[in-house]
Amino acid sequence: xxxxxxxxxxxxxxxxxxxxxxxxxxxxxxxxxxxxxxxxxxxxxxxxxxxxxxxxxxxxxxxxxxxxxxxxxxxxxxxxxxxxxxxxxxxxxxxxxxxxxxxxxxxxxxxxxxxxxxxxxxxxxxxxxxxxxxxxxxxxxxxxxxxxxxxxxxxxxxxxxxxxxxxxxxxxxxxxxxxxxxxxxxxxxxxxxxxxxxxxxxxxxxxxxxxxxxxxx
Amino acid sequence: xxxxxxxxxxxxxxxxxxxxxxxxxxxxxxxxxxxxxxxxxxxxxxxxxxxxxxxxxxxxxxxxxxxxxxxxxxxxxxxxxxxxxxxxxxxxxxxxxxxxxxxxxxxxxxxxxxxxxxxxxxxxxxxxxxxxxxxxxxxxxxxxxxxxxxxxxxxxxxxxxxxxxxxxxxxxxxxxxxxxxxxxxxxxxxxxxxxxxxxxxxxxxxxxxxxxxxxxx
DNA sequence: TTGCCACTACCACTTTTGTGGTATATTGTA
DNA sequence: TACAATATACCACAAAAGTGGTAGTGGCAA
Numbered sequence: 001x002x003x004x005x006x007x008x009x010x011x012x013x014x015x016x017x018x019x020x021x022x023x024x025x026x027x028x029x030x031x032x033x034x035x036x037x038x039x040x041x042x043x044x045x046x047x048x049x050x051x052x053x054x055x056x057x058x059x060x061x062x063x064x065x066x067x068x069x070x071x072x073x074x075x076x077x078x079x080x081x082x083x084x085x086x087x088x089x090x091x092x093x094x095x096x097x098x099x100x101x102x103x104x105x106x107x108x109x110x111x112x113x114x115x116x117x118x119x120x121x122x123x124x125x126x127x128x129x130x131x132x133x134x135x136x137x138x139x140x141x142x143x144x145x146x147x148x149x150x151x152x153x154x155x156x157x158x159x160x161x162x163x164x165x166x167x168x169x170x171x172x173x174x175x176x177x178x179x180x181x182x183x184x185x186x187x188x189x190x191x192x193x194x195x196x197x198x199x200x201x202x203x204x205x206x207x208x209x210x211x212x213x214x215x216x217x
Numbered sequence: 218x219x220x221x222x223x224x225x226x227x228x229x230x231x232x233x234x235x236x237x238x239x240x241x242x243x244x245x246x247x248x249x250x251x252x253x254x255x256x257x258x259x260x261x262x263x264x265x266x267x268x269x270x271x272x273x274x275x276x277x278x279x280x281x282x283x284x285x286x287x288x289x290x291x292x293x294x295x296x297x298x299x300x301x302x303x304x305x306x307x308x309x310x311x312x313x314x315x316x317x318x319x320x321x322x323x324x325x326x327x328x329x330x331x332x333x334x335x336x337x338x339x340x341x342x343x344x345x346x347x348x349x350x351x352x353x354x355x356x357x358x359x360x361x362x363x364x365x366x367x368x369x370x371x372x373x374x375x376x377x378x379x380x381x382x383x384x385x386x387x388x389x390x391x392x393x394x395x396x397x398x399x400x401x402x403x404x405x406x407x408x409x410x411x412x413x414x415x416x417x418x419x420x421x422x423x424x425x426x427x428x429x430x431x432x433x434x
Numbered sequence: 435t436t437g438c439c440a441c442t443a444c445c446a447c448t449t450t451t452g453t454g455g456t457a458t459a460t461t462g463t464a
Numbered sequence: 465t466a467c468a469a470t471a472t473a474c475c476a477c478a479a480a481a482g483t484g485g486t487a488g489t490g491g492c493a494a
Contacts, residue, residue: 157440170422172480185443192482202450203481205387207424208433216425374470389450402473409452419480420451 002120003047006032007039007066008055008082013105017053020109027116036061040214043070048077050120051100056083056090061212064093069213071098072197073155078119086129101125153197160197161215163190168207168216219337220264223249224256224283225272225299230322234270234329241330253278257431260287265294267337268317273300273307278429281310286430288315289414290372295336303347318342370414377414378432380407385424385433 004027006014014032021027030049033039036058052070056063067079080101081094091102100119103112104127115125156164166176173191177184195201198209210216221244223231231249238244247266250256253275269287273280284296297318298311308319317336320329321344332342373381383393390408394401412418415426427433 159441167421168425170418170425172419174480182441183443185445186441188481189441189443192484195482201387201482202389203420204384204424207421208385208387208428211425211428371469376471391450399471400473402475403471405451406472406474409454412452418452 001028002026002051002116003028003030003049004051004053004116005030005039005042005049006053007034007036007058007063008032008053009034009058009060010055013055017112021113021116024113027113036063036066037212037214039066040069040212042214043074044214048074050078051116052077052079053116054079054081056081064090064097067094067099068097072153073213073215075155078122080115080119080125086127103127104129153193156194156197156215160190160194163187164194164206164210165216167191167194167203168210218245219243219268219333220245220247220266221268221270221333222247222256222259222266223270224251224253224275224280225249225270226251226275226277227272230272237326238330238333244330244333253280253283254429254431256283257286257429259431260291261431265291267295268333269294269296270333271296271298273298281307281314284311284316285314289370290430290432292372295339297332297336297342303344308347319347320344321346370410373411373414373432377407377411380404381411381423381427382433384408384411384420385427 004021006017006029008014008017011034014034018029018032021029030047031042033042037060054063054067054070058066063081063083067081070077070079075098078100079098080103081090081099082103082105083090084105086104094102100122101115101124103115103125107115107127111127118125162180163176166179171179173184173187176187191206194206198206198213200206200209207216221238223234223246225231225234228251231251235246235249238246247264248259250259254277271280271284271287275283280298280300284298287294287296292315295317296315297320298307298316299320299322300307301322303321311319317339318332318341320332320342324332324344328344335342379397380393383396388396390401390404393404408423411423415423415430417423417426424433
């Protein structure tokens with residue numbers, strides 16, 4: 001049984017895909033979300049899907065951002081991006097990010113199901129149109145430029161999550177150290193690692209991203 | 218025409234009250250929310266109601282917290298608290314907060330509508346049972362103790378909102394100053410005022426509360 | 435049993451925040 | 465016009481956060 005979660009800001013699409021996928025006994029739609037932040041909150045507490053179907057064009061947090069963070073925080077989840085159009089820019093950006101598939105919404109239903117089963121088994125899968133772009137890109141750019149810095153420091157540890165919550169709760173480094181009986185130095189180290197992992201510059205960024213990614217309450 | 222917004226985590230209740238209120242031509246239900254944070258996001262952008270019907274017992278942010286912050290940030294909104302039980306503790310706490318009414322959910326429908334119309338006209342309105350508690354409290358406690366510090370520094374100004382957003386976006390004081398062409402001193406002053414108004418101790422608190430209250434994106 | 439990883443801890447130094455004042459323009463509006 | 469609210473600016477000192485390192489320990493898994 002392959003568990004799937006859908007994220008797309010068009011409710012109609014969500015319902016359509018769900019009823020479609022439910023026709024296949026191997027597939028099970030765990031949850032649907034119209035908003036990246038809601039999805040991240042679910043990911044902190046709820047059951048993780050095997051495959052995430054993710055719309056690229058979304059209001060609020062973009063699909064690209066969602067993808068990048070999901071892959072970092074929950075690497076066991078296979079992400080398939082869905083898009084109405086195909087943009088070389090995104091394809092480039094996303095493939096290096098570690099997504100498992102990239103389909104056009106115009107893809108027919110059997111191919112979608114096939115793709116889901118493929119990526120659940122660790123393969124990569126995408127629409128033929130996109131495959132074209134990939135092959136073309138591969139030829140021309142050779143081994144490609146890495147563009148902007150691709151940092152992925154893996155998911156947060158238990159301790160780091162705890163820190164993040166305490167920081168958001170207005171505890172200072174010293175107070176955290178006293179509260180959980182560790183040295184101030186250690187807390188500062190955790191703070192540093194958090195900032196690096198979440199790719200932010202200061203406490204404000206830590207709390208903001210913590211919220212967006214549903215890591216704090 | 219009196220515009221009303223409903224916040225209660227029980228959807229059934231929301232629908233019930235809405236259909237009830239719609240029977241009165243003077244009343245108009247603008248919006249319903251099951252969650253305080255969603256409500257606050259709406260308040261930042263959407264139309265402000267004349268009257269807010271607010272459940273006290275809610276998961277997540279409690280009704281009390283919602284009430285306190287609404288009254289501070291949007292003082293033109295008249296808040297009526299709804300509760301299943303009646304607790305002296307809450308009554309005390311809330312009346313000093315500046316709410317306009319306090320009804321039991323067992324209140325019958327005509328009284329609810331009457332109460333809404335009353336508070337929309339600046340009066341205070343509550344269930345007889347609660348009135349009893351109030352009178353009793355007034356007798357015994359005399360002019361009452363103020364309990365914990367009741368600070369209300371009014372709503373945030375445009376400039377302060379702008380600051381809050383920039384802080385959440387990881388700009389430092391110096392960067393903000395440069396960006397919007399004012400002195401660092403000024404930015405620090407705004408920061409101070411923000412912390413006082415939102416009743417938080419540091420940048421983390423600022424960003425967290427900014428999120429909860431829907432003041433930043 | 436070896437190697438990775440999370441967690442811990444330390445240091446020195448810089449930058450940014452936070453505290454607790456005061457004070458003057460500017461602006462909208464009663 | 466005069467008042468209130470807002471936005472601006474300044475100061476000095478204290479506290480906390482951020483930078484850029486290094487490094488030991490314990491546990492779990494290949």
